[in-house]
Amino acid sequence: MILTVTPNPSLDRTYEVPALDRGEVIRATGERMDPGGKGVNVSRAVAAAGRRTVAVLPLGGAPGALVADLLDAQGIEVAPVPVAGATRSNIALAESDGVLTKINAPGPELSAEEQELLLETVREQSRDADWIACCGSLPRGLAPAWYARVVARAHAGGARIALDTSGRALLEALRERPDVVKPNAEELAEAVGRPMSTVGDAVKAAEELREMGARAVLASLGADGQLLVDGAGAWFGSARVDAVRSNVGAGDSSLAGFLIAGGSGPEALASAVAHGAAAVRLPGSVMPSPADLDPSAVTVTAEVPVDRVLKEPVS
Numbered sequence: 001m002i003l004t005v006t007p008n009p010s011l012d013r014t015y016e017v018p019a020l021d022r023g024e025v026i027r028a029t030g031e032r033m034d035p036g037g038k039g040v041n042v043s044r045a046v047a048a049a050g051r052r053t054v055a056v057l058p059l060g061g062a063p064g065a066l067v068a069d070l071l072d073a074q075g076i077e078v079a080p081v082p083v084a085g086a087t088r089s090n091i092a093l094a095e096s097d098g099v100l101t102k103i104n105a106p107g108p109e110l111s112a113e114e115q116e117l118l119l120e121t122v123r124e125q126s127r128d129a130d131w132i133a134c135c136g137s138l139p140r141g142l143a144p145a146w147y148a149r150v151v152a153r154a155h156a157g158g159a160r161i162a163l164d165t166s167g168r169a170l171l172e173a174l175r176e177r178p179d180v181v182k183p184n185a186e187e188l189a190e191a192v193g194r195p196m197s198t199v200g201d202a203v204k205a206a207e208e209l210r211e212m213g214a215r216a217v218l219a220s221l222g223a224d225g226q227l228l229v230d231g232a233g234a235w236f237g238s239a240r241v242d243a244v245r246s247n248v249g250a251g252d253s254s255l256a257g258f259l260i261a262g263g264s265g266p267e268a269l270a271s272a273v274a275h276g277a278a279a280v281r282l283p284g285s286v287m288p289s290p291a292d293l294d295p296s297a298v299t300v301t302a303e304v305p306v307d308r309v310l311k312e313p314v315s
Contacts, residue, residue, distance in 0.1 A: 001052045002259055003129035005122055005150065006039030008107045008139040011063040014092040014248065014284035020101055029096075032284045035067040035074075036090055038135035038164055041252030042259075045275060045287040047076045049260055054079055054129075056121050058139070060108055061086025079125045081118045083108055094284065098244040109140035122150060126159050131259045135164040135252065144168040151176035160263065164255055166190060174213035180263060181209060182255050184220045189314040197313040200306030202227055203234055218258055218272060220251045222312045226276065227304070228269040236304040237269045239277035240297040246284055253279035253287055270300045 016030035035044070039055065046053040054077040059068055064080075064087035071078050085108020093101040110118070126132055132154050134147055147169050154161040155176065162180040163173055166187040174181070189196045192205045199221070206217035206229035216230035225238030257275030261268040274295050278288035 001054060001128050001130055002042070002046045002256075003122075003125055003132045004039035004043045004053060004055050005132065005134045006037035006055065006057040006136055007118065007142060007146070008088070008137050009035065009037035009040050009057040009059065009067055010088045010090045010105070010107070011067050012036030012090045012092060012285055014094060014246070016094045016096070016283065018096050020093055020095055020099070030283060032286075033070070034285045035070040036285065038252050039133055040067075040071070041249040041285060041287065042133045042135060042256045043071070043076050044074055045253045045256030045279075046260060047074055048287045048289045049256070050290070051260060053077070054125050056118070056125055057081065058083040058108075058110060058114060058118055059087055060084060063087040063089050079121055081114065081121050083110060083114045085109060092248055092284070094246045094248075098247075100247060102248075107139045110142060115142060115146070119149065119153070123153060123157070126154060126157055129159055131162055131263060132159050133162045133164070133255060133259060135255070137165065138169055145172045147173040148176045151178050162255060162259060162263065164251070171212070174209065177213045177215055180216045180218055180258070181214045182218045182220065182251065183209070184251060185222060185310065185312065185314050188219050195313065195315045197310060198306065199224065199227070199236065199304060199308045199310065202310075203229060203304060203306060206234075216264065218255070218269070220254060220276070221310060224308070224310050224312070226254065226269060226273050228266070230264065232265070233302060234304050235266045235269050235300055235302055237273040237298060237300040239273045239294075239299070241277050241280055244280045245282060247280050249285040249287060250276045250279040256287075266300045266302070270295070270298050273298045273300070
């Protein structure tokens with residue numbers, strides 16, 4: 001079972017539009033509504049693969065109730081933490097050329113009692129978990145060290161933990177040695193405090209995160225592929241994608257694929273790449289099912305192309 005923790009979930013509305021013209025009336029060509037948040041997306045991808053998952057998340061108001069209903073309809077067990085504030089609603093505008101514009105609301109502020117109840121719910125639900133995936137930004141009220149507390153408690157209970165967050169929350173958690181961290185290129189550059197222009201730069205940054213405490217680093221490099229660096233070495237994975245429809249949740253789908261495949265080594269990296277590539281071919285934040293995967297399009301190698309210039313360098 002894969003347990004996910006999403007401290008700041010959302011109700012996501014995605015509209016497909018021909019182009020985004022400011023000040024004009026734009027007629028959407030498609031729309032959908034999904035439960036949102038990085039951990040929620042991981043649970044959705046795990047459930048789509050036919051695996052059991054439990055989603056721990058604070059929920060409040062009518063948007064929170066709708067998030068719970070949508071998750072239940074997808075076969076996801078929900079362990080809700082009731083909060084006084086309403087769950088946030090986000091909007092994504094997906095243009096026909098693949099450009100995505102997102103408007104993310106801040107979300108409710110959690111009280112001290114709600115914060116402790118969230119931690120206790122994670123503890124209770126983690127007893128049967130093979131992995132705990134803690135994902136996304138922290139809501140107002142939670143200190144940057146909150147994820148570090150979760151990692152420490154998870155390890156004390158014998159669970160493995162994957163962490164997908166950024167900024168100070170990531171740096172604080174590294175001291176507790178999370179089993180896997182999953183930054184994207186911008187988050188990786190921010191963590192080490194310098195720009196990245198090549199795959200080799202990303203390898204060095206991942207190695208620094210391991211020196212700071214991460215046991216393994218699964219880095220998403222956008223269109224360039226994904227990188228896995230752990231105690232056994234480094235691997236680079238990429239996949240052929242003919243057309244990008246939406247990249248919403250692609251990184252979350254990748255993390256789900258990685259954990260589903262065991263959470264370590266090149267085979268898990270190949271699964272992560274296949275899931276991420278499948279996700280970008282789907283509308284909105286739809287998570288791929290096994291039928292959407294194309295393992296034959298995936299390449300994983302230990303010969304990391306360190307001199308390759310990133311298509312989207314981070315300055």
